[in-house]
Amino acid sequence: MIRELTKTSLWLVLLLALLLPVSALAMENEDCLGCHNDSDMVGEELFINAQVFDHTVHAEMGCASCHDNVTEEHPDDGLTPAKAGCLDCHENINEDYAGSVHANNASCGDCHNPHQVRGLTEVSGHDLNQQCAVCHESADMVQQHDEWLPQANLHIAKLPCISCHTESDDYEIVLYIIQKESDKVLGDFELSALDDLQKLGGEKGAQGVIDLNGDDFISLTELRTFHRNPANEDLRLQATLMPSDVSHKIEILEDRYDCSYCHAAGPEAVQTSYVALPTAGGGYQRIDVEKGAVLDALYGTPDFYMMGATRNASMNIIGLLIILGGLVMPIGHGTLRFFTRKNRKH
Amino acid sequence: MAEKKRIYLQPKPVRIWHWLNALGIVTLIVSGAQIRFPEHVSVLGSDYKSVILLHNTAGFVVAISFSIWFFYYTFVARNMHKIYLPSRDDLQSGLLRQAKFYFLTYFLGWQNPHHPTPENKFNPMQKSAYLAIMFVLVPLVSLTGILLTNIEPLRNLILMIGGMKILVGMHFLLACSLCAFLFTHVYLATLGHTPLAYFKPMFNGWEEIEEHEDAVTSH
Numbered sequence: 001m002i003r004e005l006t007k008t009s010l011w012l013v014l015l016l017a018l019l020l021p022v023s024a025l026a027m028e029n030e031d032c033l034g035c036h037n038d039s040d041m042v043g044e045e046l047f048i049n050a051q052v053f054d055h056t057v058h059a060e061m062g063c064a065s066c067h068d069n070v071t072e073e074h075p076d077d078g079l080t081p082a083k084a085g086c087l088d089c090h091e092n093i094n095e096d097y098a099g100s101v102h103a104n105n106a107s108c109g110d111c112h113n114p115h116q117v118r119g120l121t122e123v124s125g126h127d128l129n130q131q132c133a134v135c136h137e138s139a140d141m142v143q144q145h146d147e148w149l150p151q152a153n154l155h156i157a158k159l160p161c162i163s164c165h166t167e168s169d170d171y172e173i174v175l176y177i178i179q180k181e182s183d184k185v186l187g188d189f190e191l192s193a194l195d196d197l198q199k200l201g202g203e204k205g206a207q208g209v210i211d212l213n214g215d216d217f218i219s220l221t222e223l224r225t226f227h228r229n230p231a232n233e234d235l236r237l238q239a240t241l242m243p244s245d246v247s248h249k250i251e252i253l254e255d256r257y258d259c260s261y262c263h264a265a266g267p268e269a270v271q272t273s274y275v276a277l278p279t280a281g282g283g284y285q286r287i288d289v290e291k292g293a294v295l296d297a298l299y300g301t302p303d304f305y306m307m308g309a310t311r312n313a314s315m316n317i318i319g320l321l322i323i324l325g326g327l328v329m330p331i332g333h334g335t336l337r338f339f340t341r342k343n344r345k346h
Numbered sequence: 347m348a349e350k351k352r353i354y355l356q357p358k359p360v361r362i363w364h365w366l367n368a369l370g371i372v373t374l375i376v377s378g379a380q381i382r383f384p385e386h387v388s389v390l391g392s393d394y395k396s397v398i399l400l401h402n403t404a405g406f407v408v409a410i411s412f413s414i415w416f417f418y419y420t421f422v423a424r425n426m427h428k429i430y431l432p433s434r435d436d437l438q439s440g441l442l443r444q445a446k447f448y449f450l451t452y453f454l455g456w457q458n459p460h461h462p463t464p465e466n467k468f469n470p471m472q473k474s475a476y477l478a479i480m481f482v483l484v485p486l487v488s489l490t491g492i493l494l495t496n497i498e499p500l501r502n503l504i505l506m507i508g509g510m511k512i513l514v515g516m517h518f519l520l521a522c523s524l525c526a527f528l529f530t531h532v533y534l535a536t537l538g539h540t541p542l543a544y545f546k547p548m549f550n551g552w553e554e555i556e557e558h559e560d561a562v563t564s565h
Contacts, residue, residue: 108451150398154498186502236505259394264384302509308384308394315515319522326526336453343455 027070029054032063035075053115055281066114086114096248107126110134122283124191125240125275128160136161148257158240164256168243171262173273173294174286175301177210180234189236194278201232206277209235211287218275218289224299237275239294239304263308270294270309273301355462355553363411364548370408375525377401382518387487402495409488430480432473441469452537453464475527483524490517494532 035041036051053059064070066084071077086108087094097103111131129138138156146152155164163171178189179196197206204214210226211218226232241262255261273293274286293300297312304310366414377400380387384519390397419426443459448471452458460469468476490513493500497510504513538544547553 150402151394151495151497157498186506188502189505236509259398260384260392264394266385296511298508298511298515302510302511305503305510305514307381307398311382312511312515315518319518322522322526323529325527326529328506328532333448334434334533340453340455343453345455 026066027072027074029059029062030217032070048115049064051280052282055279055283056115056117057119058114061205063174086112100248100250102248102250106135109205116282118283120242120246121274121276121286122279124284125158125160125174125242126191128162129156132161158238160240160242162246162250163241163243164253164303165250166243166247167249167253168245168247170244170272171241171269172244173239173270173301174242175237175239175273175275175304176284177277178236178238189238191238192235192278196279197277200235207287207302210275212279216287218287218293220290220293220296223293223296223301227299227302236303237300237301239273241270242308262306265309266311267295267311267313270306351555352552352554353463354551355464355467355547358551361548361551366411367408367458370404370411371524371528373404373523374401374408375528377404378521405488405491405495407470408484409492412480412484412488425465429467429482430473430477432470432477436470436473441474444469444471448534448537458537461555478535479524483520485525487517487520487524490514 009125033048033050033053036046036048039047060064067081068084069079069082071079074081090108093108099140111134141161142153142156145156149155176191179192180187181190182188194206197209200206201208207216209232210222212222212225223237224236226237253261271291273289275289276284276286279285294304294310295312297314368469376389377397380390380397381394381401384394390400419429447456447459458469462468466510493504493507493513494517497504504510507513535544
C-alpha cells in the first residue's frame with residue numbers, strides 16, 4: 001500500500017520532469033555520469049558509483065528529478081545544483097522518523113546515500129550495521145550492551161541493530177554465504193563476493209552453488225548437500241535474524257531487553273528463511289528456503305542456533321529416551337525389590 | 347549375630363565437594379530444561395536472562411570443582427588410578443560378581459560382595475560408572491558448555507567441530523545422559539542394608555557396616 005503510494009509519486013515526478021524546461025532535460029543520467037562516474041574528472045567527493053546507482057530504484061527517476069536545476073552549461077554556469085529533500089517523496093517515513101530520537105540527531109543522509117539506496121531485502125546485515133556504526137561505533141556498542149546482554153559481541157556481530165531497536169510484525173532468518181579469508185586452519189571468514197561464487201558455480205552461476213537444480217527455491221536437501229560437499233569446504237552459511245518491515249521509529253524495546261522476544265518464542269516463530277546472494281550492483285537478492293530449515297538437526301543450518309527457538313524435535317526425542325533409560329533401574333529394579341522385600345528381612 | 351562396625355569413609359572435603367556438585371548439577375539440569383524449553387518450563391521464574399546467568403554460574407562451579415577433583419587425585423593424593431580405575435581383577439570377575447549381586451542375589455537377600463574401605467571405596471561397577479561419568483561425560487559437557495558461553499571468540503574452533511548445531515546437540519545429549527545417571531545414582535544409593543544407609547556417610551562421613559557371619563562366604 002505504502003509502496004503503491006510512492007510509486008504514484010514516482011510517476012508524478014516523472015510527469016513533472018517532462019514539463020520542466022528543456023535545458024534541464026538536456027542531460028541524461030549517462031551524460032551526468034560521464035563526468036561524475038570518473039573521480040579523475042570530479043574528484044572523490046563528487047564521485048557517483050554508476051554501477052551501484054544503476055541498480056537502485058532512484059536510477060529509474062533520473063538525476064534530474066532530484067537535481068532539477070542542472071543546465072547545459074553545468075558545471076560552468078555558476079549555479080549550485082539543487083538537491084531534493086527526501087521527504088518530498090518519502091512523506092510516509094516522516095511519522096515514524098519524527099517521533100524517534102534520531103529526528104534531531106541523524107538526517108536521512110546520515111544513514112542513506114541517495115545514490116546507493118536499497119530495500120531491506122537487498123542489503124546484508126553487515127551493511128545495515130555499517131549505517132549505524134557511523135555514529136554508534138561497534139566496539140562501543142559491544143561494551144555498552146555487554147552490561148546487560150550476555151555475549152553482546154555475538155549479538156552485535158550476528159544481528160542487525162534494527163532487529164532489536166525497531167518493531168516489526170514478523171522476523172525472518174537470512175543466510176549469507178561466507179568463506180575463509182585464507183588457508184589458515186583457524187582462519188577468519190568473510191562474506192563471499194559475487195566473483196568468487198561465480199567461479200565456484202561455473203556454468204550455473206553464483207546461484208548454482210547452493211540452488212543446485214536452479215528452481216529459485218532452496219530445499220532442505222540442497223542445504224544439506226551444500227554443507228556436506230567437500231568442494232565447499234571453505235564455505236559456510238552465516239545466519240541473521242531480520243525484521244520483515246522497515247520502521248524508522250528506532251527505540252528501546254522492553255521485550256528485547258528480557259530476551260524473551262527472540263529466545264523464548266519457541267520453534268514456531270522461526271519458520272521463514274532465505275538465502276541472500278550478492279548481485280552485480282553490490283546488493284543482495286533473496287531466494288526462498290524450505291520452511292523450517294533452521295530447525296533441522298545438524299546439516300540444514302549447522303552454524304545457526306538460537307536457544308529456546310531453534311531446537312530440533314528429533315534431538316528432543318533422543319534426549320528423552322536417554323533420560324528414560326536412566327529410569328529403568330529405579331523403576332524395574334525397584335519393582336522387583338518391592339516384591340522380594342521379604343527375602344531381605346533378617 | 348549382626349554386629350555394628352563404623353568406618354570413616356567420606357572425609358569432609360569429599361562431602362562438601364559431593365554436595366556442591368549435586369547442587370550444581372541439579373541446578374544445571376533444571377535451568378537447562380528451562381533454557382531449551384522456555385514455553386513449557388518456567389520453574390525458575392519467567393526471567394530468561396537470570397536463568398541463563400544461573401546456568402552459566404552453576405556450570406562454572408561444576409567445571410571448577412571438577413578440575414579441583416582432578417588435580418587433587420592426580421597430583422596431590424596420586425591415587426586416582428586406585429580409586430577410579432577398575433583393576434584387572436575387577437574386570438575379570440569383579441564386574442560380573444557385582445552385576446550378579448545387583449540383578450540376582452540382591453533379590454534373594456544376599457549380602458553385597460563389596461565392602462568399602464577408605465582405600466577401596468567403590469565396587470567394580472561403581473568404578474566403571476564413575477570412570478565414564480568423570481572422565482567422559484563431565485569433561486565433555488563442561489567443554490561444550492565453555493564453548494557455548496564464548497561463541498564469538500571461539501567461533502573458528504566451533505566451526506572446526508562442525509558448527510553450533512553439533513555443539514549444542516552434544517551438550518544437550520550429554521546433559522541428558524548425566525540426568526539419566528543421576529536417577530540411577532540416587533536409586534542405587536538406597537540399596538544399603540537400610541535405604542538410608544548409604545546416604546549417611548555423605549552427611550557425617552561414617553558408614554555403619556553390618557558384619558554378618560555369612561558376609562565372607564557370600565562370594
